[in-house]
Amino acid sequence: MTKAKWWIYQIGIPLVLLYAFPWVFNNAHTIHVAQSFLITYIVIVGLNLLVGLSKQLSLGHVGFYAIGAYLSVILTMKVGLNFFVSVIIAALVAALFGAVVALLSLRAKGPYLAMVTIAFGELVGIIANRWVDVTGGPAGVRTSQPSLFGFELGPIEYMWFIGLLAVIITAGATNIFRGRFGRTMTAFGNSEVASEVLGINVRGWKILAFSISAFLAGVGGGLFAFQNQFISSTTFELNLSILFLIAVIIGGSGTKIGPIIGTAIIVGLPQFLHNFVDYHLMIFGGILLVALILLPDGIVGAFTNLSFIKKLSSKKVTTELGILHDDREATIDLPDGINGKLLELENISMHFGGIKAIDDVEIEVWGGIVHGIIGPNGSGKSTTVNVLSGVYMPTGGNLLWKGKNITKYAPHGIAQEGITRTFQNLQLFEDMSVLQNVMVGFHLHFKTGFLKNVLYLGQVSDEERYYAQKAYDLLRIVGLEEKAHEKASDLPYGEQRLVEIARGLALKPSLLILDEPAAGASPKEIEKIMDVIQRLKNAGLSIILVEHHMDIVMNVCDYITVLDFGKKICEGTPETIQNDPRVIEAYLGGEEVNQLVAGTKSIS
Amino acid sequence: MKKSSAIFLVGFMVLFTILAGCSPQVKETGSASTSDPVDSKGQDTFNIGLAISMSGGTALFGEGVKRGVDLAVKEFNDAGGFEGQQANLILYDDEAKPEKSIEIVQKLINQDNIVALVGPANSGNAMAHIPFVQEAKIPEVVPVATGTKITQEYKDADKNYIFRVAPLDGVQVSAILKELIDKQGLTKLGVIHDTEGYGQGGREDILKQMKENYNMEPTVISAFDPKELNLEPSIREMNNAGVEAVVFYGLAPQSAKLLEARFNEGLDAPIYATWATGDPTVLNLVGDLVKDDLYFVQSYTIDQNEVAKKFHQKVVDTYGEDVFPIATAQGYDSAKLILDAIKKVGLDSEKIRDQIESFTDFEGVTAIKSTPFTKENHEAFGIDEVFIATYNDDLQIISAE
Known part of the structure; x- marks a missing residue:
């Protein structure tokens, strides 16, 4: 049913429209504009994946566009390949360049990444301009008429051909959007660190996102080169990159139909302004500026924010996920509990310049218990968690996991070993629903590859359904099943913490680190959180609990390590800790501490 | 599963080929054919296109040419037009970008049904769009772009539709x-x-x-x-x-x-x-x-002869100043070639082209000859029509001789 619908909406109707277009608007100029629209659209779809989903700002797409254009021309004219083969090869090379740009700018974010990409675009532009023997420079080169199987493509056939590609690419992009690839891209676009601790290799994924985007820009460039049978380096300038980006934003970045609307505006709008010879650029710029200011979420974003459409779409979400059911008991999938030594911190130190955040700390964490780490503010608790989850690499000492040295592992490597965490300062994926947040947690358990996802084979939808149900089960465990389809960031603080716990559980961890899970939660929510922790403990999950709330710590933990000024001051069972004079001293001593320890008062 | 998808794929390709095979023909109606709705509005105007940069690095050339072409059209209309039909100038900005140039030239040819075209200022833009002009059989006179190749591109064709009134490189x-x-x-x-x-x-x-x-x-x-x-x-x-x-x-x-x-x-x-x-x-x-x-x-200084002086005065009278005398003069001559041809042979683009090529009595304001073109030569300015100039002490451009 949904499948047939998909074929009609994604493939059938666009193809019919495409086929009908030249019969209705039979005019070389209209055909030309339609070609330009389709070519630009392909580029925008790619840029939307990059900017909209994974939030990587690129102002250098003209570089990939130019590589696609020039390389396909060279391959066709000088090597003698068929034009379409050349376009695909050129696009693959552009994708390679995309990967290189991503690699070079891994540490750069936001404006710095934009700078790197601008530099790349300009570099390609300068090469195109100055390497006249190969590119023809600003004077340009003529290219051949595109042909397929010896059949020369006239303007209309060429438009159909680009249209066919655009339909296929749109279908692929939509599949990426709704499957795990889109979810993962959105996830690391929202929070890199949370993605990492769920096992997502953010570096690799950024490279993938850049490559896909660059590939599509390359395809667009290649098709552009044969559109007019002429290219010149004056086309490939920075303002084109900016225009691409504007199309993404103005259409509605990260939305499925945003690219269509954005492209329609940047390609279509100028067509109506030709008559205002002296002012057309001013009017065009003005309209874009006003649109960007008034509709920061883009046109599609603004429409979906309208209340009646919101109602419609939320209805759609529930029907789509109507598969979720409550009839069977929710169970947590966990690896077999380990009773021996799980994690060892051997003389771990973490120094920031002269500050010793933790210094020579030794902790042993045993399986099947809840291990508490407490200490006053600034005692090194958070640093310890960051070291354990791989967010920080310790400056000294070793981290042993089941006897294996994992000191130098990146967070996603540690996640692969079965350790994950929640965050004191919440790191939910804000653009996603609660259910999708939890589904990201299953990242390491998904099996289907990129191609299968692009085609959205049966396996992929089976897998999606399977893990959606699993995620729903986890939400039932933390008591949030009714909010499964709400936007994660709309939930109250305490419930967001529960979502983080459910998301961590999705990894099927051997060790779950809870970083102040009760901070900022209401007493009622704290009760709920405590209940969840208790149940997880009963299920045999090993937990490290970092917490300020003494009532939680004393009631839940089996073993406690106390830190002060980056050093371990004592450890033992809750009883031992309660009576240890060093702990009392660390907590400022006296009556207050007794109250704290007894749980009748809390610090934060 | 595999077999059925293969059949589906083949079927799809066959369908695509069939559909592509019976594609409609692109209408490339350049000349003002009578069936066009634009013309049915009234037989009293016809369109001349001007595709040139009004923005970008060569914008001042565009502005200069626009004034010259405007003047030529005005004079033509004031003199009664062609059998009562007035010329209407349609100007689009090519932003000094080749892809834009193609877009607007196609629009001029196919939607505005121009009978002839003046433009552009950038050689790259000219190289990009001349195939469409040549194919649509619309005469084009280039008033600024100097790239040597522009008029050579179709010199071996049956009829070369590209002319130039500018000193080529x-x-x-x-x-x-x-x-x-x-x-x-x-x-x-x-x-x-x-x-x-x-x-x-x-x-x-x-x-x-x-x-x-x-x-x-x-x-x-x-x-x-x-x-x-x-x-x-x-x-x-x-x-x-x-x-x-x-x-x-x-x-x-x-x-x-x-x-x-x-x-x-x-x-x-x-x-x-x-x-x-x-x-x-x-x-x-x-x-x-x-x-x-x-x-x-x-190719032109404002005081090279009486005609030039008078033209300069006319530009100043009309616009207040002569922003780019030589561009305006070349633009004027480019448009005048087309309009004079129309006076002689009417609104058929092909005939206009033939007439431009075979003028023997043309009077321009630049150094253009009375017989500017031949079948082999589509350049108004050869080595004899250009000269070396310099500024004199009064900051006037004069011949250096």
Whole structure:
């Protein structure tokens, strides 16, 4: 049913429209504009994946566009390949360049990444301009008429051909959007660190996102080169990159139909302004500026924010996920509990310049218990968690996991070993629903590859359904099943913490680190959180609990390590800790501490 | 599963081929055919297209040409038009970008049904769009773009629809080299050019002509990025190489920068440049620096004869000032060629083309001859129509003779 619908909406109707277009608007100029629209659209779809989903700002797409254009021309004219083969090869090379740009700018974010990409675009532009023997420079080169199987493509056939590609690419992009690839891209676009601790290799994924985007820009460039049978380096300038980006934003970045609307505006709008010879650029710029200011979420974003459409779409979400059911008991999938030594911190130190955040700390964490780490503010608790989850690499000492040295592992490597965490300062994926947040947690358990996802084979939808149900089960465990389809960031603080716990559980961890899970939660929510922790403990999950709330710590933990000024001051069972004079001293001593320890008062 | 998808794929390809096979023919109705709705509005107007840059680096050329073409159209209409039909000028901005140029030229041809076209200012834009003009059989007169290849592209075709009323690079270079090598007997020439289409095209022509005609090479070549506008290093290179004259290929803002750089660094050799350096922008930017040892190619000066003087006066009367006399004059002559042809043969684009090619009694305001074109030659300006000019003490452009 949904499948047939998909074929009609994604493939059938666009193809019919495409086929009908030249019969209705039979005019070389209209055909030309339609070609330009389709070519630009392909580029925008790619840029939307990059900017909209994974939030990587690129102002250098003209570089990939130019590589696609020039390389396909060279391959066709000088090597003698068929034009379409050349376009695909050129696009693959552009994708390679995309990967290189991503690699070079891994540490750069936001404006710095934009700078790197601008530099790349300009570099390609300068090469195109100055390497006249190969590119023809600003004077340009003529290219051949595109042909397929010896059949020369006239303007209309060429438009159909680009249209066919655009339909296929749109279908692929939509599949990426709704499957795990889109979810993962959105996830690391929202929070890199949370993605990492769920096992997502953010570096690799950024490279993938850049490559896909660059590939599509390359395809667009290649098709552009044969559109007019002429290219010149004056086309490939920075303002084109900016225009691409504007199309993404103005259409509605990260939305499925945003690219269509954005492209329609940047390609279509100028067509109506030709008559205002002296002012057309001013009017065009003005309209874009006003649109960007008034509709920061883009046109599609603004429409979906309208209340009646919101109602419609939320209805759609529930029907789509109507598969979720409550009839069977929710169970947590966990690896077999380990009773021996799980994690060892051997003389771990973490120094920031002269500050010793933790210094020579030794902790042993045993399986099947809840291990508490407490200490006053600034005692090194958070640093310890960051070291354990791989967010920080310790400056000294070793981290042993089941006897294996994992000191130098990146967070996603540690996640692969079965350790994950929640965050004191919440790191939910804000653009996603609660259910999708939890589904990201299953990242390491998904099996289907990129191609299968692009085609959205049966396996992929089976897998999606399977893990959606699993995620729903986890939400039932933390008591949030009714909010499964709400936007994660709309939930109250305490419930967001529960979502983080459910998301961590999705990894099927051997060790779950809870970083102040009760901070900022209401007493009622704290009760709920405590209940969840208790149940997880009963299920045999090993937990490290970092917490300020003494009532939680004393009631839940089996073993406690106390830190002060980056050093371990004592450890033992809750009883031992309660009576240890060093702990009392660390907590400022006296009556207050007794109250704290007894749980009748809390610090934060 | 696999088999069915293979069948599906094949079926799809077959369907696609069939559908593609019976595609509609693109209508390329360029000439004002009677069935078009635009014409049914009334038989009293017909459209002339002007596709030129009104923004971007060559915008001033566009503005100058627009005034000239406007004037020619106005005169034509005031004189009664063609059998009562008035000419209507449709102007679109090509933003100095080739892909835009193609877009608007297609729009002019297919939606506005122009009978003839004037434009553009950039050689790259001309190269990009002339296939569409040639195919639609619309005569085009180029008033500014100087790339040598533009009129050569279809010289072997049955009918070449592309004409030019501007000093092309090849002729400008010939004029400069003739002056420097033949007349003055210099041997050490330096070349400074920008890295845009204009400068790169010029460099190519200089190298080719020096090699073929004189078996020489420039002593030193210096390229600069027009966006950077830092020309002191180029001047230093010229001084270091000890050249006897500098050939400069760049647009007005760069010419101004060159003169400033010369003022700062000092240069022993005179500068010989193209007609772009005669752009009044240069004078506005650097004033007195244009005097002394600056020469450039021109096809028109406002005081070259009575006709030119009168034309200049008319431009000033109409627009208040003559922003770019030579561009306006060339634009005027370009449009006048088309309109005079229409007066003689009517509104059939093909006949207009034939008429432009076979004029024997044309009267323009530039140095254009009464028989400007032949079947082989679509250039209004040959080596005899251009001359070397310079600024006099009153900052007027005069012939250097």
